[in-house]
Amino acid sequence: MSLHNLSELAESLPKPTPPSPFPHPYWIVFSDYGPRFPSIEEKLIQKFSQTIRSKPQWKLKYNNSDIASKWKQEFRDEFGKETRSMEGVLDYVFLELKWIDKTEATLGGFTLGPDEKILASGTGIDAVVDEKVKLQLQEQAKALAKSFDEVDYHPGTTTVVDLVHPLLFPLQYGVTPIKNEDGGVSVSEYLEEIENKKKSVSFGISKKYQWLPTSMTLDSSQDFQFTSYINNLHPVKFESLYKTISQVFNAAVPALNFSLSYYASGYRYKVEVPDGYEAYPKEYEEYMDALYNEEDKKEKEIEGYEYDYDKVEEVLSAKRLEFLKPLTVSYKEDPSPTNPINVKDFDQLKVIVKMANIELTPENPSYPGGSWHVEGTINENIVATVLYYYDVENITTSTLSFRAGFEEPRYEQGDSEYLSTYFGLKDEDVMTSPLGSTEAFEDRIIVFPNFFQHHVDPFELKDKQKPGHRKILCFFVVDPYDTLAITSDDVPPQQEEWWADEQLKDYLPDLLKEKILKLKGEKNWPQTMKEAKEMREDLMKERSVIIDDDIFDPYEREFSLCEH
Structure with a gap:
């Protein structure tokens, strides 16, 4: 074979997928895979910055020397006893504010949240989703809700209504039929390679289920569009809703790129702390x-x-x-991602769509708040979440809080002074650190990496005599480097109701149905809603397992001071 032919052959072969730069949220503790616990000074920088940026018109005020001096003195008075490096902390905060101010001017309506990987849009004239698109979504979501025979309350709740949720009709290993490249069908099987995607603890992997994403690709206008059905959302009856959902996703792409770029670039320490072995002169x-x-x-x-x-x-x-000397706190340079990500550079994106409402009434007037969690398992390999609050009415302020899990510092055995002085750590402290919260109001999009745990804070009716609600459209974005997560492109619809629908011939042609029934048997397929809800219970039980030994959970384990 000639060199020319060899070159052509090489070009025709599939290119190997580069390794993903995104760590899995359930990283293995004690492996140096997670970030080190932040110093007291770093947490103060975060706190001061958020405090200033929560003030009205902060961008007009922080450069005013009189106002800045007043703010600095307030911080000294309240937190002066917590650090011996207060002046360095304050200098850092105000220099970083300049970078944040400059950066937000380039983000097309998004602002930075408690961490630069968390972004949020505004409301009114600062909204990034067009008002017409929002109103369309509101009406289309109401029509979707009315199409169901009964309200589907999320299991265990009386206020959360699921409209579209990946818990129903997921991929089930050993059960779900999938399409093969040769035109045939086979039963999906669990692959051992799934466990080797990333370093992940055992409870971050499912050997039974995978949520089912759909693919999105770029059209001629360089906007993302769906290439197959969204699981649990009828693609013909709600075709216009598909278009609206894609418009919302495209509005979030600039923030998604920014968030993923900093996520892929690794944890950015603002304050360097010497290891315990090197901290002493x-x-x-x-x-x-x-x-x-x-x-x-x-x-x-x-x-x-x-x-x-x-x-x-x-x-x-x-x-x-x-x-133990005071830490040196110095703002050296503006941050920039070392591994920039543009999701439009990938042939496809795999996205899981969810739509849910929290609905309150005078008889049921409050939402108690959610649990701390990250999304999915290594099977879905979700790297980012996009939330759009498209309809909020008659509720008190709703916020979304974040926290991060950390590895313990490197220290000499028994050196509690090093740990308390630099980190504020003591024995049995949980190895997480709060990042702060972001308000969830109508029009707002929030984008964040699936490395931070988050939870919805409690809220209630503002006027207790009237009903109220908070409605969201959510996208879980699968790691774009992941080739193992199976999408709806390869999984024929599983819903019994859809099989009987003549409108879905393109998704379920007769020949495909025949192949599936020959493989599965008419008694076993398609699945009924009753079967799907039973499976949902099992899936939720699997994913809410209480770990017997929290020492292996990066978000729950306690610090244990080694004294021997």
């Missing part, structure tokens, strides 16, 4: 050696003298506090 090492030598000498020279470990540790503890 040479003088401390000399003092410690002299103290040990003195005790050794006494033990040898004084009959009956016993080495007093407790006394030595007490003396060293006091000296460690003396020798």
